[in-house]
Amino acid sequence: MITRINHIAIVVEDLDAALGFWRDALGLPLDKTEENPGENVTIAFLPIGEAEIELLEPTDPASGIGKYLAKKGAGMHHVCVEVTGIDAVIERLVAHGVEMINETPRVRDEGTRYAFVHPKSAFGVLVELYELPEGP
Template structure:
């Protein structure tokens, strides 16, 4: 598996509109727009930082994974995403090593990326996303 870089940090927020000002006004980052990913019950907003990004995540449903995360742990960093060269090969390698996966195969993520999540039980409690763009 070849990890190319940290692609983004996912931050769970109750409202992108209410929380974006810290990132844009205080830190001077540029919001590049929002996108709703219906399959994941989430609206995302990306703010580039060099070669990586901050991804604000707002749930579109009380039953969505981001809403459940906020309910349990509050707002804050929800996941770290690594960009990989080939996501299918990366998942196969991790599965072969006995790493617990949430996604056995990639799914569609924001911006047309192919994504897959590793189970936090295998990563010391950190939700890790792999993405290929």
């Protein structure tokens, strides 16, 4: 089941410059900034309602996000859709002929399970599915 947009990820060249728009000019709060060495990005998290804007600055031009930035320029990178029962959601997508980048969810340190839908199956949009770990 799909519950909400978890985040919109935006690739930027310079996190500080982008915060000048999203935080300083538009007025969104900055929750935190953190390195994600696995994906070679620094991420700024800005809550907005029940979702977040995530600004991604690549730390390595040879990484996936770095190459994306070089090829396409700054802009929206993906939309993350929060779900419950991610395995059943993926099964349903595959049954409809959707190509997944990850047919088996990957797991982040804090327990979030995630999988990407291939943009060619989602009409040009890179869609991430997120299942948050159950609370205590």
